[in-house]
Amino acid sequence: xxxxxxxxxxxxxxxxxxxxxxxxxxxxxxxxxxxxxxxxxxxxxxxxxxxxxxxxxxxxxxxxxxxxxxxxxxxxxxxxxxxxxxxxxxxxxxxxxxxxxxxxxxxxxxxxxxxxxxxxxxxxxxxxxxxxxxxxxxxxxxxxxxxxxxxxxxxxxxxxxxxxxxxxxxxxxxxxxxxxxxxxxxxxxxxxxxxxxxxxxxxxxxxxxxxxxxxxxxxxxxxxxxxxxxxxxxxxxxxxx
Amino acid sequence: xxxxxxxxxxxxxxxxxxxxxxxxxxxxxxxxxxxxxxxxxxxxxxxxxxxxxxxxxxxxxxxxxxxxxxxxxxxxxxxxxxxxxxxxxxxxxxxxxxxxxxxxxxxxxxxxxxxxxxxxxxxxxxxxxxxxxxxxxxxxxxxxxxxxxxxxxxxxxxxxxxxxxxxxxxxxxxxxxxxxxxxxxxxxxxxxxxxxxxxxxxxxxxxxxxxxxxxxxxxxxxxxxxxxxxxxxxxxxxxxxxxxxxxxxxxxxxxxxxxxxxxxxxxxxxxxxxxxxxxxxxxxxxxxxxxxxxxxxxxxxxxxxxxxxxxxxxxxxxxxxxxxxxxxxxxxxxxxxxxxxxxxxxxxxxxxxxxxxxxxxxxxxxxxxxxxxxxxxxxxxxxxxxxxxxxxxxxxxxxxxxxxxxxxxxxxxxxxxxxxxxxxxxxxxxxxxxxxxxxxxxxxxxxxxxxxxxxxxxxxxxxxxxxxxxxxxxxxxxxxxxxxxxxxxxxxxxxxxxxxxxxxxxxxxxxxxxxxxxxxxxxxxxxxxxxxxxxxxxxxxxxxxxxxxxxxxxxxxxxxxxxxxxxxxxxxxxx
Numbered sequence: 062x063x064x065x066x067x068x069x070x071x072x073x074x075x076x077x078x079x080x081x082x083x084x085x086x087x088x089x090x091x092x093x094x095x096x097x098x099x100x101x102x103x104x105x106x107x108x109x110x111x112x113x114x115x116x117x118x119x120x121x122x123x124x125x126x127x128x129x130x131x132x133x134x135x136x137x138x139x140x141x142x143x144x145x146x147x148x149x150x151x152x153x154x155x156x157x158x159x160x161x162x163x164x165x166x167x168x169x170x171x172x173x174x175x176x177x178x179x180x181x182x183x184x185x186x187x188x189x190x191x192x193x194x195x196x197x198x199x200x201x202x203x204x205x206x207x208x209x210x211x212x213x214x215x216x217x218x219x220x221x222x223x224x225x226x227x228x229x230x231x232x233x234x235x236x237x238x239x240x241x242x243x244x245x246x247x248x249x250x251x252x253x254x255x256x257x258x259x260x261x262x263x264x265x266x267x268x269x270x271x272x273x274x275x276x277x278x279x280x281x282x283x284x285x286x287x288x289x290x291x292x293x294x295x296x297x298x299x300x301x302x
Numbered sequence: 303x304x305x306x307x308x309x310x311x312x313x314x315x316x317x318x319x320x321x322x323x324x325x326x327x328x329x330x331x332x333x334x335x336x337x338x339x340x341x342x343x344x345x346x347x348x349x350x351x352x353x354x355x356x357x358x359x360x361x362x363x364x365x366x367x368x369x370x371x372x373x374x375x376x377x378x379x380x381x382x383x384x385x386x387x388x389x390x391x392x393x394x395x396x397x398x399x400x401x402x403x404x405x406x407x408x409x410x411x412x413x414x415x416x417x418x419x420x421x422x423x424x425x426x427x428x429x430x431x432x433x434x435x436x437x438x439x440x441x442x443x444x445x446x447x448x449x450x451x452x453x454x455x456x457x458x459x460x461x462x463x464x465x466x467x468x469x470x471x472x473x474x475x476x477x478x479x480x481x482x483x484x485x486x487x488x489x490x491x492x493x494x495x496x497x498x499x500x501x502x503x504x505x506x507x508x509x510x511x512x513x514x515x516x517x518x519x520x521x522x523x524x525x526x527x528x529x530x531x532x533x534x535x536x537x538x539x540x541x542x543x544x545x546x547x548x549x550x551x552x553x554x555x556x557x558x559x560x561x562x563x564x565x566x567x568x569x570x571x572x573x574x575x576x577x578x579x580x581x582x583x584x585x586x587x588x589x590x591x592x593x594x595x596x597x598x599x600x601x602x603x604x605x606x607x608x609x610x611x612x613x614x615x616x617x618x619x620x621x622x623x624x625x626x627x628x629x630x631x632x633x634x635x636x637x638x639x640x641x642x643x644x645x646x647x648x649x650x651x652x653x654x655x656x657x658x659x660x661x662x663x664x665x666x667x668x669x670x671x672x673x674x675x676x677x678x679x680x681x682x683x684x685x686x687x688x689x690x691x692x693x694x695x696x697x698x699x700x701x702x703x704x705x706x707x708x709x710x711x712x713x714x715x716x717x718x719x720x721x722x723x724x725x726x727x728x729x730x731x732x733x734x735x736x737x738x739x740x741x742x743x744x745x746x747x748x749x750x751x752x753x754x755x756x757x758x759x760x761x762x763x764x765x766x767x768x769x770x771x772x773x774x775x776x777x778x779x780x781x782x783x784x785x786x787x788x789x790x791x792x793x794x795x796x797x798x799x800x801x802x803x804x805x806x807x808x809x810x811x812x813x814x815x816x817x818x819x820x821x822x823x824x825x826x827x828x829x830x831x832x833x834x835x836x837x838x839x840x841x842x843x844x845x846x847x848x849x850x851x852x853x854x855x856x857x858x859x860x861x862x863x864x865x866x867x868x869x870x871x872x873x874x875x876x877x
Contacts, residue, residue: 099639105841108850112548112570112838116435117603119643120725121526124435144728146639158432163537168493200724220495225523225720228530247534250527251493258490259502264449267483271455276480279456283463284472295464296338300513301452302329 123229159230175214194232219249314661403580408436410768410792411586417796430550441525443648444517446782466776509781589747599642609835622772623749633743635698
């Protein structure tokens with residue numbers, strides 16, 4: 062709870078007094094930061110103003126892709142700075158942007174099958190099934206599996222597996238076959254929503270009703286009611302269980 | 303797993319659950335919804351808008367003398383980043399020329415660009431961070447649209463008006479609710495994957511303040527799905543839509559006849575000011591959560607600093623409902639690393655229940671947001687002291703999520719809430735088995751620049767859409783109406799601004815309104831070193847910030863925006 066008399070500022074130093082501290086190397090330079098900090102808060106605690114490398118700060122936007130190594134560990138790890146916690150001895154750098162070419166296409170001329178992948182992102186077929194993309198994914202998605210599904214033309218399966226992708230692009234940066242996995246995911250999701258959906262009859266009917274001005278009368282009645290009358294109507298309305 | 307000191311409290315939730323589940327399964331309200339009088343009482347006593355110092359009259363500009371949220375008043379009374387005199391050359395030779403300038407690359411901005419492109423109109427999107435770095439991206443639970451057979455757009459209208467305490471602009475609420483079904487179809491045609499029932503009908507759930515199940519959704523990633531679809535479509539029209547990222551607008555430009563004629567951009571990469579000349583301008587800059595109003599943590603994205611309000615206000619546009627702020631009832635409290643993060647209202651829409659430290663319900667789970675938040679603050683405050691404390695001194699109440707699987711069947715939570723599960727799994731908490739600790743978090747700018755249903759403002763050629771606008775939601779927005787808002791009004795702004803731009807003729811460009819703002823500050827005797835738009839919040843620790851502020855030229859702070867802000871300490875002592 063944030064007490065009104067004591068504004069709480071995200072990442073401020075004072076709140077960490079007494080906290081255990083760890084050393085991290087931000088772009089190679091050592092800083093001492095609170096051990097419970099996320100990478101993003103650690104960078105700000107060190108005095109940086111992040112410009113490229115922070116967006117939603119909650120794990121949805123993919124702006125804060127970060128690579129890091131840990132002491133005694135040969136691996137190059139990947140993570141989102143906003144949701145990955147620091148560790149003692151962590152050496153990290155943020156990726157300011159992911160160079161790649163998003164294909165320009167017209168959704169209306171595509172079909173939801175393998176031809177769309179061939180036409181829009183042919184590089185997908187260079188996949189050697191090494192699994193590096195899956196290991197790199199900070200969301201824990203089965204990236205390689207959905208790339209394999211894309212090669213089979215199973216667009217709905219790609220959409221399902223890539224649903225939670227935040228498009229940070231870390232898979233694409235690590236891919237030895239230079240595939241841009243997250244874009245394949247976005248394309249497949251759009252194809253699925255556009256072409257592989259079951260139509261909603263109720264939605265058709267409601268749109269038709271609105272177009273035929275079915276609600277005009279009721280709207281004008283409501284819009285001219287005074288506050289008291291509208292309030293009475295509101296508090297008396299029934300609520301669907 | 304919760305640490306031992308919280309695990310005991312979780313047992314209370316489990317102890318009371320069988321009875322609560324039994325009641326929930328009957329379909330009857332699990333707690334009596336409040337009457338109009340009860341709502342009024344809890345709001346005036348506990349909502350942060352009513353706390354001491356929350357509001358004060360603004361001393362400059364079109365709303366001069368009106369009460370506003372204090373933090374907003376401070377921003378509106380700050381200095382501009384630019385010196386108009388130094389811009390004269392730029393105004394004669396603009397860096398960019400376009401038909402339509404769209405400020406902000408979130409949901410509303412992208413819709414405006416797509417709509418303009420469909421009519422062959424060229425646009426330029428100038429955005430502070432990357433395109434899609436917006437609150438749109440982070441919405442989780444759903445969008446309201448009256449699509450089910452038991453529902454109607456007019457019922458949606460009544461619910462929205464009631465949620466906003468009947469102060470919303472009726473014309474805006476009408477188009478919001480009436481356009482909604484078509485927006486669902488439009489998004490589907492662009493490739494948004496809606497949650498559906500097996501027969502193809504839309505899956506609908508309740509949200510706070512809805513009288514019919516009206517919440518359509520994309521698991522719990524609605525914003526991420528819609529935003530990435532819209533961005534992808536924007537980028538499919540490079541011939542018509544240009545994108546300038548990390549180039550936020552800092553002032554609007556008017557022409558000699560008082561029409562909006564573009565904006566001054568500020569490149570965050572190179573610290574250059576750049577002039578855009580445009581026949582029409584759309585502000586789609588979103589909200590202000592990063593002002594940390596009343597010291598609250600926020601659910602908002604990094605760039606949500608209310609820039610659009612500042613620019614429009616200096617250019618002479620009137621603001622509406624800027625004395626109210628929305629606190630989302632359920633921000634995360636534990637673990638500390640995700641404090642303030644959004645816990646989607648879809649949890650309560652699906653049957654989740656807020657509970658105090660005794661495991662007891664204390665409020666109907668789906669009151670409108672302001673009422674629900676005030677009730678949670680009351681439960682945690684000194685009057686009742688029924689909150690649960692964490693080791694860093696935060697207090698919250700439980701949000702019982704495991705009950706959802708017991709209502710809908712095992713696996714429902716994992717299918718419907720992958721984002722929430724992932725957020726908590728990172729810290730070893732399985733929300734299908736354990737509840738979440740929550741407290742209200744600063745969420746939404748209820749008010750904004752006054753618009754009509756064509757998104758027009760009082761300045762010819764200036765349009766506003768989405769969270770930056772005011773009037774649609776009155777002083778309290780319901781869940782799912784902001785996702786709908788940016789879709790409906792982003793599209794409308796694109797349509798109407800395009801129509802206007804087709805015939806608009808611009809005169810000589812001017813920043814005289816910025817010079818006049820500086821004179822007004824002086825006349826009113828306002829002494830401040832604050833510069834706005836704020837552009838980005840600073841989370842540098844105070845001692846480091848003081849060392850940074852030692853740089854020559856910082857008082858008054860009339861240079862580089864990034865290092866010239868109040869420290870938190872200074873802000874505390876500011877009026």
